[in-house]
Amino acid sequence: MTLTYIFSGFAVGTLVGLTGVGGGSLMTPLLTLLFGVSPTVAVGTDLAFASITKATGTFTHRLRGTVEWHVVRLLCYGALPAAVVATLFLKNFGALDKEIGQLIRYSIAVSVLLTVVALLFKGKMLNWLNKHPEKQLQGKNLAIATIVSGAVLGTLVTISSIGAGAIGATLLVMLYPRMSAAHIAGTDIAYAVPLTAIAAFGHWWLGSIDWVLLGSLLIGSLPGITLGSMAARAVPEKFLRGLLATTLTLVAAKLVL
Template identity: 35%
Template sequence: MVDWTVAAAGLAVGVIVGLTGMGGGALMTPILVLFFGVPPLTAVSNDLVVSALMKPVGGFVHIRRKTVHWPLVGWLCLGSVPAAFAGVLLTRAFGGDLQNLVKTALGVTLVLAATLIGVKQWLQRRRAPGGELVVRPALTVLIGVLGGLVVGMTSVGSGSLVVVALLVAYPTLAAHRLVGTDLVQAVPLVAAAAGGHLLFGDFHLDLTVSLLVGSIPGVWIGARYSSRAAGGTIRAFLAVVLLASGLKMLAVPNEAVVAAVLATGLAIGVAHVYTRRQRAGQGADPAWALLGDAGSATAQARGD
């Protein structure tokens, strides 16, 4: 039976994913834990299954547009697929402390993801795409292993964490190929993590159905209006929400959470004013270049 309250939450998250290409696992998992009282392992298991059904849509778009660097995808998957499955087994090895482990790992990952929203845009502004790209297999496999472990344990990171690592490792990779490569490699990565959670996690079919009922039309709606959305504003909002959610997962006192959110909001405001003045001085269209670019319909199913 469909829980329409959960479906409404899935709809809201789906719209954000469609508008910005990110935020799926990083938003849905803490919403299920903090607002619906779902145990952390159950939230991670069901979110990964939902994500595994959504990501191939965006991957197919990039494959058709030939914006995928296949050698990078291959090396990433060589590390991420087994690591994602191992991440599930690692959480099971902690026995009675399992729920606390997942909750702590999720909190740390959410705080990191919030930070990386800004780091990602900062790196993109300083990269020099278009040069020769030399694939480094060992480093790429290592990125896949670390990303896979985090995704297997928390459902967060297939987009936000891996894409920043790729930005650092391959600064000459064009932006559209970066998005396509990251999204396609995430398909088998999330599928492996979802398979592990189906076998060893805490999957509930009714919860997954409720999430899909809301998230699938939400993604479609968000993608439909992504070209007209203020992507930077939404990404800034995501950074604040993810930070607050992560701190609450880590049992940080409310006063400290409020202080952190206010400080982050102030930093975003200062960055916004500075960027507008800098861009205006260069004669360019003012934008929130530091914290976000326009959402992309082709990135609609990236999730985090």
Template identity: 40%
Template sequence: MEWLSALAGLLVGLVVGVTGVGGGSLMSPILILLFGVAPATAVGTDLWFAAVTKTVGGAIHHRHDNADWQVARRLWLGSIPATLATLWWLWSHHRAAEKGGLIVTVLGAALVLSALFTPFRARLVARAARSDGGGLRRWQPALTVAAGALLGALITLTSVGAGALGASLLLLLYPVRLTPKRLVGTDILHAVPVALIGGIGHAMIGNIDLALLGALLAGSVPGVAIGSTLAARVSDRVVTPALALVLLVVGVRLLV
């Protein structure tokens, strides 16, 4: 079981490093569907997994100047308060959220949305770039904070939000400013403190499996390091459709 967990961590780490898609988009469903982990524990464990792997990936992207700190700070203004508010709600309604299937339902819906956004990101970017006038730039800070709040709540509740959804929102808001490399680096950088705060909160609630986390990290740390280094060499024409299909299938499986 431990070597399977390490292998899962390695594969997810590679995907995170290459595409910037959050580990929760793949790891939480893997833990729930294949390993039979309780949804809340899967989310809590995966948030710690994401915090460590994204710290490694974020450091590498920062070293290569692939991150926009101003955009990340705007996201944090919304995401960190939303993370704390979501943790408070989970603390108060923990059993109801798990028994009612809320976590699994929101997780499945987030994956389906991520899958639908992923293959159309290029078209969205082209359209947003053509209409990138002064009005959009004027509202960029406020809209970025709002996007951060949405992502913070989703990441804390389901460990999904960074990656496909986060990247799509950033592309719509900054179609010209964020190049593909800086998009991935900024998205990963933003997710680090959000995942860490969310992981601490879930640990206080009791939603974490330390043995499972150790096995996942054993594979993911080298995986995300390799993926971040290879990010510029992998063709989106192959990765994007395949990733969208996987997210769609897993999201639908969680919903049904």
């Protein structure tokens, strides 16, 4: 089984490298549906996995100067308290109970579908905003919207481990349409580091992290991400995103049904 987990980590890492979509939208459903890991343990383990991999990515983006730290700060104002509240909710209502497990399963499905929407319509949303600059938020309203977005993402990520990647990047594009793609990616990864770390710590407190599984996934994913990143230019992005969106839609349907 350990070799299977390593291979799965490699496969997900490769897809993340190819598409840039967060591993949570792929890894958590994979653990839940294919390997029968309980939803709570799948979420907790994936959060620990994400906190490690995203920390590495943030270091790289920081060296390149592609992190907007004032935006990271605003997102964290909303995301970190939301992660703590969501963890306390899981603790008080029994994170390992069957009913809560089913709630988490549905939360994963909703988060996966939101990722699909983000994949398919991010470009159209950005084009609309560029054509209607008067609709773009400014000043205090922009700051408040960023904090609220952080709170929504913090809740989604803590409960389902999904949201910090494609959904977070899409929200950043909508709020900051003038920000370059590199800075969107760097900022999205940077705020996710403390968020996933706090959420992972909360799941460790709840006892819902499988450390052997985590180690196996990391062994496979790190070379997978490297390989996928190297091959990204050779595969048409439109084809990859379409394939990924179709797969995730089927995953969400399977989770609900």
